[in-house]
Amino acid sequence: MDFETRMVTDSLGREVEIPAIVEKIVPLGNTPRMITYLGLANKVAGIGGMAPDRISPVTAYAYATKDLWANVPIVGTDSGGATNYYPEQIISVNPDVIFCSYNKELADEIQNKTGVPVLTVPMGTLFGKDYEQALRLLGDVCGTKERAEDVIAxxxxxxxxxxxxxxxxxxxxxxxxxxxxxxxxxxxxxxxxxxxxxxxxxxxxxxxxxxxxxxxxxxxxxxxxxxxxxxxxxxxxxxxxxxxxxxxxxxxxxxxxxxxxxxxxxxxxxxxxxxxxxxxxxxxxxxxxxxxxxxxxxxxxxxxxxxxxxxxxxxxxxxxxxxxxxxxxxxxxxxxxxx
The missing domain is CATH 3.40.50.1980 (Nitrogenase molybdenum iron protein domain)
Structure with a gap:
């Protein structure tokens, strides 16, 4: 690699080499919601989610960002509890990092198929400490540590x-x-x-x-x-x-x-x-x-x-x-x- 990198340990103990400065991200699983809370919606190059015309205000993070993400490619889905991702589309948007809330096997598979660093965070228990862990890891990687602490507080x-x-x-x-x-x-x-x-x-x-x-x-x-x-x-x-x-x-x-x-x-x-x-x-x-x-x-x-x-x-x-x-x-x- 001809740019500065660093090693990060994700929530599953996987050591992943990532760019020192992350500018473009692909959030999958429950991470699109989390990165929205952290003010990172403008760094999304591709997203795991649902088609914009299906988004209700009850899916608050997606509804609040629907205009910003109107032209952002859908590169995966967890609709109906079925996880799927699209390696070719992910590669095409050239992200610095992929975030997900999946298990180790799936995270490794996505990283191997795309060649892009994949970091896992906890799915996030509502009002739970594992949600805090997820926000802190995302904030550390994306340079929004202070916002992560503000959200937790x-x-x-x-x-x-x-x-x-x-x-x-x-x-x-x-x-x-x-x-x-x-x-x-x-x-x-x-x-x-x-x-x-x-x-x-x-x-x-x-x-x-x-x-x-x-x-x-x-x-x-x-x-x-x-x-x-x-x-x-x-x-x-x-x-x-x-x-x-x-x-x-x-x-x-x-x-x-x-x-x-x-x-x-x-x-x-x-x-x-x-x-x-x-x-x-x-x-x-x-x-x-x-x-x-x-x-x-x-x-x-x-x-x-x-x-x-x-x-x-x-x-x-x-x-x-x-x-x-x-x-x-x-x-x-x-x-x-x-x-």
Missing amino acids: YINDCLKDLKERSASIPDADKPSVLGAAATFKGAHGIEGVYSKYAVFEAISANDVTEGIADKAGGVLVDKEQVIGWNPQFIFLDSGGVNLVKTDYDKNPDYYAQLRAVENEKVYQYPSSTSYYSNVEIPIVNSYYVAGILYPEQFSDIVFEKKANDIFRFFLGSDDYLSKLKAAGVSYGKVPLGDD
């Missing part, structure tokens, strides 16, 4: 604020809540629920699903289980709202047994998961849910301002709420039985 400050405000509420005074119409392997109706949901855990919510699963994620339950839980509040992923409304029209007697429906305590928020998990939307969702469940403790928070501040920090986009509202995937009550 911002996430942790939000989580601390949410936790501290919620901690003063006795468990006995917390209303019961269910996260339904969960997004996992597609959209689901009322029977698709979240277990150990990070949005609820961030605010120490009284989640009725506690104990149904060992791992965080979506779970399909019998609809009668929802009746058994009979939560006071139900929050629905925007992607599953129409499934719930359709089911209500077919089975109104079932929903009449739910006090959240009877008391008009059913709400929607944007799906946290869209082409892997978002970060900014779940943080906003946590503030939204907390403001409804714990109005006294969050009385000084103006939700619209807080939400747009969070979106602006992560995405560099002003008034992102209006984009969510225009697409019908924003925040609000879900009327069941009303047109």
Whole structure:
């Protein structure tokens, strides 16, 4: 090599020689979202993702950068959980580095087929330490260490604020809540629920699903289980709202047994998961849910301002709420039985 290089150890312990200064990148897996948070969207030469005409505001990082990336070649996809990459297209855009969140075998395969250095980072657990590891590695390679630390601090400050405000509420005074119409392997109706949901855990919510699963994620339950839980509040992923409304029209007697429906305590928020998990939307969702469940403790928070501040920090986009509202995937009550 006739230019300065350095050795970097990635998250899987692979030692990779990369250019000392990285100007052109190809992010695959969950790294397009991460590099967007780090302000590196303008360094993308080719991207793993979906066609621009399929991008919803719920895939926030891609929607916020869709104009910037309008002419950036798609060089891979993880749509529907199926990972694929296109070596010829990657070679044609001549990147300095390829980032991915894949296993060692696939990372080595991509590097061998393209001749381009490949660095792996953790997939990223929502609000987890491995996400911090990913951001720090990306920031180190691309010269945005300070921004990486700012993003990590911002996430942790939000989580601390949410936790501290919620901690003063006795468990006995917390209303019961269910996260339904969960997004996992597609959209689901009322029977698709979240277990150990990070949005609820961030605010120490009284989640009725506690104990149904060992791992965080979506779970399909019998609809009668929802009746058994009979939560006071139900929050629905925007992607599953129409499934719930359709089911209500077919089975109104079932929903009449739910006090959240009877008391008009059913709400929607944007799906946290869209082409892997978002970060900014779940943080906003946590503030939204907390403001409804714990109005006294969050009385000084103006939700619209807080939400747009969070979106602006992560995405560099002003008034992102209006984009969510225009697409019908924003925040609000879900009327069941009303047109």
